[in-house]
Amino acid sequence: MPEFLSDEQLTALRTSLRRAGHARFPLLRPDIDDLAAQTVADLWKYLLERAPGPALGADAIQRIAHAIFNRRAADLFRKTRPMLAAAAVAAPAPATEAEPADERAGDLATTALYRSMLRVCVAELSTISEQDQMAVAIATGLASSAGDALTAAERQRLHRVRKRLAAAIQRELGEDAYKLLRDLS
Structure with missing residues (x-):
């Protein structure tokens, strides 16, 4: 094993990748451990094949690992999006007597806030430029990009739209909605 990372650092x-994955990608929770393992394998490959140069510090290695992890998670999400959308649209289970009334009311309030x-x-997206609309359409799979990754300009456009x-x-909608939105991402 190369001496880039000790067992404790690895x-x-x-652990850091799993924690970040559970926090940032809640819909991919069943796949987070696999993504973390694949990321570590890709990181090792990168570190072994890297051109000789100054040694990377632990912070730099961690940033590289998280960048690899985020890209893998985004790719997996793109592949599994149709299945996740179908699961989200599925009818909710009927309330049971064991479920408290407060919890059901909280679900209804959250649903209303999401709506x-x-x-x-939708109102805001109707006012954005045509190039921004095309970038959003490509990112959401509504427009064909022939399987190509988004360009840097398209990713920047998406960032500005978000x-x-x-x-x-x-x-x-106020600070509560904005806080909920931040907690989801």
């Missing part, structure tokens, strides 16, 4: 890196957020997003949507949600 264990800490895997309001959706209305704000910020614009978040600002609109905060402006229209």
